[in-house]
Amino acid sequence: MTDTSSDSSLKAMVVFGKANRTVEGQVASIFKTYGVTPTQFSAMDVLYKKGEMKICQLIGSMLATSGNMTVVIKNMERNGWIYRKTDASDKRASVVGLTQSGRDLIEQIMPEHRANVQAVFSVLTAEEQEQLIHLLKKFKHLKP
Incomplete structure (x- = not known):
């Protein structure tokens, strides 16, 4: 005897994963044009919207790992998109922010990113998009 609820849960996980990879692939396609990785774009987006912040705050805002962000920040700094400086209130911490070059790039x-996302999600009606948002928010209460 099979547990059909388990089967539908597994199927939902597989379908969700495939849909997520497809959407991410479509959305990320624009970044290649500009020589930016999705993680770099995400970091620039957070810094653009929230301004200069400690690296640990940036990592928390993006739900990224600190090991990966070290490389991302180093590369973004090398490319001239962000600056890094010592936090005046905590000399052990670094603060990062967008340079004018980084601000120009995100702008x-x-x-194009916004138009790309709208095109990808146009397979759903506005009502279906709201339903999807509602359903996906149910996962935020799960503990890792």
């Missing part, structure tokens, strides 16, 4: 990418 250039954002309209």
Whole structure:
């Protein structure tokens, strides 16, 4: 005897994973044009919206790992998109922010990114998009 609820849960997980990979692939396609990784774009987006912050705050805002962010930040700094400085109130911490070059880049990418996301999600009606948001929010209460 099979547990059909378990089967539908597994199927839902597989379908969700495949849909997520497809959406991420479509959405990330624009970043390649600008030589930016999805993680770099996400970091620039957070810094653009929230301003300068400690690296640990940036990592928390993006739900990224600190090991990966070390490389991302180093590369973004090398490319001239962000600056890093010692936090005045805590000399052990670093603060990062967008340079003018980084600000110009995110402002250039954002309209195309927004249009790209809208095109990807146009397979759903506005009502279906709201339903999807409602359903996906149920997962935020799960503990890792």
